[in-house]
Amino acid sequence: MQIEETAIACKSPPLTIRDLTVAYHRKPVIWDIDLSIPEGKLVSIVGPNGAGKSTLIKACLDLIPRTSGEINIYGQSYKKMRNRVGYVPQRETVDWDFPVSALDVVAMGTYGKLGWFRRVSKRSKALSMEALERVGLADYAHRQISQLSGGQQQRTFLARALVQDADIYFMDEPFAAVDAATERAIVELLKELQKRGKTVLVVHHDLATVPQYFDWTVLLNMRVVAAGPTDEVFTQENLRRTYGGKLTLLTQAANEVVQSR
Amino acid sequence: MPELSDIWNVLILRDYNTRLVVICTILLGCACGLMGGFLLLRKRSLMGDTLSHATLPGVGLSFMLLVALGGDGKSLPILLAGAGITGVIGCAAVLFIREQTRIKDDAAMGIVLSVFFGAGVAILGVIQKMPEGSAAGLESFIYGKTASMVMSDFHILVFITVCVITCSLLLFKEFRLLCFDENFAAVLGWPVKFLDILLLTFITAVTVAGLQAVGLILIIAFLITPAAAARFWTNQLDRMLMLSALIGAASGWIGASLSAFFPRLPAGAVIVLVAALFFVLSMLIGTERGVMIRSLRQSQLEKRMGRQHLLRALYEIMEGGRVTEELNIRTVPFRQIRGRRTWSDRQLRDYIRRAYNEGLVEAPNKVDSILLTETGLVEAKQVTRNHRLWEMYLIEYADVATSRVDRDADMVEHILGDKMVTRLENKLQAYRIAGSLVPQSPHPIDPGD
Numbered sequence: 001m002q003i004e005e006t007a008i009a010c011k012s013p014p015l016t017i018r019d020l021t022v023a024y025h026r027k028p029v030i031w032d033i034d035l036s037i038p039e040g041k042l043v044s045i046v047g048p049n050g051a052g053k054s055t056l057i058k059a060c061l062d063l064i065p066r067t068s069g070e071i072n073i074y075g076q077s078y079k080k081m082r083n084r085v086g087y088v089p090q091r092e093t094v095d096w097d098f099p100v101s102a103l104d105v106v107a108m109g110t111y112g113k114l115g116w117f118r119r120v121s122k123r124s125k126a127l128s129m130e131a132l133e134r135v136g137l138a139d140y141a142h143r144q145i146s147q148l149s150g151g152q153q154q155r156t157f158l159a160r161a162l163v164q165d166a167d168i169y170f171m172d173e174p175f176a177a178v179d180a181a182t183e184r185a186i187v188e189l190l191k192e193l194q195k196r197g198k199t200v201l202v203v204h205h206d207l208a209t210v211p212q213y214f215d216w217t218v219l220l221n222m223r224v225v226a227a228g229p230t231d232e233v234f235t236q237e238n239l240r241r242t243y244g245g246k247l248t249l250l251t252q253a254a255n256e257v258v259q260s261r
Numbered sequence: 262m263p264e265l266s267d268i269w270n271v272l273i274l275r276d277y278n279t280r281l282v283v284i285c286t287i288l289l290g291c292a293c294g295l296m297g298g299f300l301l302l303r304k305r306s307l308m309g310d311t312l313s314h315a316t317l318p319g320v321g322l323s324f325m326l327l328v329a330l331g332g333d334g335k336s337l338p339i340l341l342a343g344a345g346i347t348g349v350i351g352c353a354a355v356l357f358i359r360e361q362t363r364i365k366d367d368a369a370m371g372i373v374l375s376v377f378f379g380a381g382v383a384i385l386g387v388i389q390k391m392p393e394g395s396a397a398g399l400e401s402f403i404y405g406k407t408a409s410m411v412m413s414d415f416h417i418l419v420f421i422t423v424c425v426i427t428c429s430l431l432l433f434k435e436f437r438l439l440c441f442d443e444n445f446a447a448v449l450g451w452p453v454k455f456l457d458i459l460l461l462t463f464i465t466a467v468t469v470a471g472l473q474a475v476g477l478i479l480i481i482a483f484l485i486t487p488a489a490a491a492r493f494w495t496n497q498l499d500r501m502l503m504l505s506a507l508i509g510a511a512s513g514w515i516g517a518s519l520s521a522f523f524p525r526l527p528a529g530a531v532i533v534l535v536a537a538l539f540f541v542l543s544m545l546i547g548t549e550r551g552v553m554i555r556s557l558r559q560s561q562l563e564k565r566m567g568r569q570h571l572l573r574a575l576y577e578i579m580e581g582g583r584v585t586e587e588l589n590i591r592t593v594p595f596r597q598i599r600g601r602r603t604w605s606d607r608q609l610r611d612y613i614r615r616a617y618n619e620g621l622v623e624a625p626n627k628v629d630s631i632l633l634t635e636t637g638l639v640e641a642k643q644v645t646r647n648h649r650l651w652e653m654y655l656i657e658y659a660d661v662a663t664s665r666v667d668r669d670a671d672m673v674e675h676i677l678g679d680k681m682v683t684r685l686e687n688k689l690q691a692y693r694i695a696g697s698l699v700p701q702s703p704h705p706i707d708p709g710d
Contacts, residue, residue, distance in 0.1 A: 061448050079450075087448045094442045098302060099498045108438055112449035117431045144496035160445075 012075025014039055014168040014199040015060065020069035022052070022059050029055045030222055033069070040197050042190050042213065044204040044230075047220035048243050053203040054090065056220065057170045060201075061087060073168060083112060086166030088157050090173050096146050102156045103141040106131055109163035124163075131159035136185055151182030158189060169193065169200045176205065187213055210234055268522065279521040281415045286474050286513035286532065288422040290483070292467045294509025295429050297484035298491065298502045300464055302440040307367065308352060310481040311374045312461075313468045315351025316344035317381025317477055320402050321388060328391065335398060337414050341469045344402070348465050351377045405476030405529025414473065421470040425463045426506075436460060437498055474517070475529035482533040487512065490540040493547025508543075512536035567604075567612040572621065572641035573648055574601045575633055590638055592630040 013036050020033040030052035037043055045053050058064045060071055062078045073081040086109075103125065110124040132138050135155040140148060148156065154174055161169055174186055190213065193200055201218075204210060210217060210230060217234050219225040219242040226233040226241075300309050323343025327334040334340075351373050358369040385399055410418075429436065438446045439456045447453045464484070471480045491505035516532030545552050578593050578601070599609055613631060616622045621637035633641060 058444075063444055063447055082448065082450050085448065087445060089442070089444055093444065095302075095304075098441050099492065099496050099501050100437070100441060101497070104437075104498075105441070108442070108445065108449075111434065111438055111446075111451070114434070116435070119434065146496075164449075 012072065013037060014074055015201070016072045016075075017060070018070045018072075020056075020059060020071060021067045022055050022064060023067045028067070028222070030059070030220070033224055035218065035224060035227055037199060037201065037216070039199055040194060041199055041216040042194050043199070043201045043216040043218060044210050044214035045201060045218045045220055046204055046207065046210060046242070047225075051221040051242075053220055054172050057172055057201065057203060060170060061085065084167040086161040086164040086169040088161045088169070088171040088174050091150065091154055091157065091176065096148075096153060098145065101142050101144055102132065102137060102148060102152075102159075103128055105145060105156050106159045106163055109160040112164065127163050128159070131162040132156075134162060135159045135189065149179070151178040154178050155182055155185060158186065162189075167198055169198060171200065171202045173203050173205060175202075175209075207239070268518070279518065281412065282410050282474075282521065282528075283514060283517045285410060285415055285418050286517040286528070287510045288419060288426075288513075289467070289471050289474055290487070290509030290511070290513030290532075291506045292422040292425045292429075292509075293471060293480075293483045294487040294491070294506035295426060295502055296460075296464050296467050297486075297488035297509070298498075298505045299429070299436050299440055299460060300484055301488040301492075302498075303460065306481070306485050307370050308355065308461075309464055309468065309484050311355055311370045311377075312348045312352050312465060313472075313477045313480045314374045314381075315354075315377035316348040316469060316472060317378055317402065318384055319343035319345065319347030319381075320399060320472070321381055321384030322347070324388060324399060325384070325391075337473075338417055340402075341417070341472065344472060345465050345469045347377065347381075348468065349461070352461060401476070402472045403476050403478060404527050405472070405474050405479060405532075406527065410473060418470050418473075421466050425466050425470075428459075429463060432456075432459070433499070433502075474513075475532055476527070479529040479533045483509065483512070483529075483536060486533070486536040486540050490536070490543035490547075493543040493550045495549055508536065508539045512539060564615065567608065568616060568619075568621075569644045569648075570602060570604070571598070571609070571612045571616055572633075572637065572644045574598050575622075575631065575637075576641040576645045577601075579633075588638065588642070590633050590635075592632045595629050595631060598631065 015035070015037040017033050017035040020035075021031040022029050033056065045056065047053055055064065059066050060073070060078070071078065073085060078085070106128040107120050107124055109131070110120065110127060114120070114124070129138065129141060132141050135158050137148075137152060137155055137159065140152060145153060145156065154176075158171075158174065161171070175183055178186070190200055190202070202214070204214070211234055214230055216228070217230040218227040219233060219238055221242045221244070226238045297309075300306060320340050320343055323339050324334040326343075327336060327339055354373045354377075355366070355369045358364050358372070359366055364372075388399065435451065435456055438449075438451065439453060439460065443453050443457075446456070467484070468477075468480050471483060475483050487508035488501070488505040490508050491501045494504055495501050512532050512535040516535045517528055519535075520526045520528035520531045543551065546554075548554055575593055575598065576588070578597055579588055579591060595609075599606065604612075613622060616637065617624060620634055621640055623632040623634055
């Protein structure tokens with residue numbers, strides 16, 4: 001029985017969302033979201049400002065209350081599955097003047113498995129150092145975080161998510177305002193995670209790079225306009241339906257994208 | 262005026278009567294310093310202020326209750342418990358207003374703080390009119406009066422402060438995570454609300470414990486000032502908290518001792534003034550973020566930039582727009598260098614003088630022309646090379662308009678270390694002109710005449 005249940009849990013997709021509605025101050029931000037993300041995909045969540053991209057991620061992580069609907073991670077509630085979930089929040093959500101080093105921040109990723117009162121172990125520190133190495137920041141481990149550049153700060157957050165050692169990752173605009181070196185580092189990291197069978201959801205704002213970086217795409221504007229393999233759903237028609245009148249500026253970019261494929 | 266030896270006797274706690282008070286304030290300072298650090302980093306300083314002002318009605322009400330029950334109303338534990346209760350109600354009121362209405366934090370705190378304090382003052386007024394009770398002791402909660410402490414108070418305060426210090430040390434990791442990134446803490450499964458309440462409870466405990474010594478108006482300064490002072494010295498939270506506790510303890514010690522001598526000086530005010538002194542000193546000479554170290558760093562940066570600008574200007578003028586392997590050193594007219602950048606005569610002469618002291622240029626005996634030394638040439642070549650590599654990197658990778666690159670590159674180049682430059686060099690191998698160390702400038706160089 002026990003074994004059977006585990007087997008079912010393993011087969012469940014990493015993320016399924018049914019009838020999700022989230023409202024702030026009685027105004028719905030996202031409504032009636034139905035979504036099922038298959039295992040091992042790099043998924044971009046794309047949509048205009050205010051489309052509810054961050055809200056969707058935060059709802060998945062139980063950070064904001066949902067008005068209705070159900071979210072399952074590997075077939076179960078977030079509470080039960082949280083040790084399989086990694087999170088990279090938007091960079092601006094924290095105070096980078098905080099008196100901690102890059103290594104301290106990365107080590108926070110291990111706090112989930114540490115109990116109350118327990119101090120950060122040598123092993124956690126070694127793991128954190130390893131993660132910093134993977135994002136190319138080993139030399140900056142002991143820098144205070146305000147002394148890092150924007151891209152390096154972003155990579156610190158990524159390293160923190162890596163030490164969480166999760167199976168599904170939620171990343172909120174990791175590519176926002178980063179330098180080219182960081183962008184490439186993130187892309188490499190994403191590919192590596194995919195190779196190891198992880199599922200990654202990324203809120204993304206740069207339409208031009210969507211087909212290049214992601215094999216799955218969710219087009220979001222309060223509701224899901226389209227979701228599926230990028231080749232199929234990332235069409236000019238769908239983009240127009242997602243961005244509406246705001247696409248005038250974007251049409252050109254989209255054209256280029258479609259042509260480049 | 263007391264003798265020096267008397268002062269010494271108090272400071273080393275030889276005098277039994279002051280020993281209680283001083284030990285108490287030292288412990289209190291320690292606890293305040295620790296909790297203040299977290300309060301500051303959680304950006305809840307004003308919440309602490311609201312909390313302390315909201316304790317006053319609690320003090321008054323529990324006094325009335327004690328009198329009504331037939332006591333004399335002087336039981337410190339009951340008074341402090343009352344203070345804690347209304348303090349927490351005040352904080353809850355702020356949270357309620359913030360959650361339920363569109364009124365912002367600061368306004369909500371302003372309203373709650375003054376209403377609760379006003380209510381407290383009114384209650385004290387009523388007590389004064391009561392025939393049974395003398396409200397004499399109660400004003401000391403507003404401004405603080407260490408001299409009114411007795412042995413039983415001492416036990417209570419030591420208990421509270423030691424508890425708070427121990428708990429906050431045990432919960433260091435949890436509080437650090439909460440203060441830095443509460444959403445991430447929640448994602449990891451830490452009970453963020455509970456931790457927040459725990460933190461607020463400890464703050465309430467030290468606030469209430471400090472009421473008698475420092476008074477409710479000034480306790481917030483005792484919480485925040487040592488922590489803010491400590492921040493100037495270090496970028497590490499554990500060190501910052503240790504230092505903050507130390508500064509709090511020292512302020513308590515010195516302040517309480519001083520007020521033991523001059524009974525007219527209210528202890529709370531003296532303690533806070535001593536803490537403020539620590540703050541001002543830290544702000545000026547703090548080794549990590551102090552005003553002096555910052556301006557020193559700034560001027561060092563300016564000098565380094567000036568030196569590099571001078572060398573690059575000389576090199577580019579001598580180059581004359583052509584890329585050559587070997588450059589012959591020749592004199593460059595001052596006027597021509599002056600024309601290359603927006604720098605004043607005085608600035609430029611200052612840079613030249615420094616370059617001369619470093620042996621990079623020949624003695625500028627003739628004011629009108631400058632001649633690089635051999636060392637200067639090597640250095641200038643290096644500086645120019647670094648600059649161009651970086652400049653190209655920006656053009657290649659960062660989508661910066663060509664016309665804007667020059668200025669940006671000037672800024673960033675001096676911030677980058679040698680290591681990064683080497684990395685850039687490898688990346689930009691393709692752009693190098695074969696056989697030359699110096700890649701060509703990606704934009705036409707203004708000869709500067």
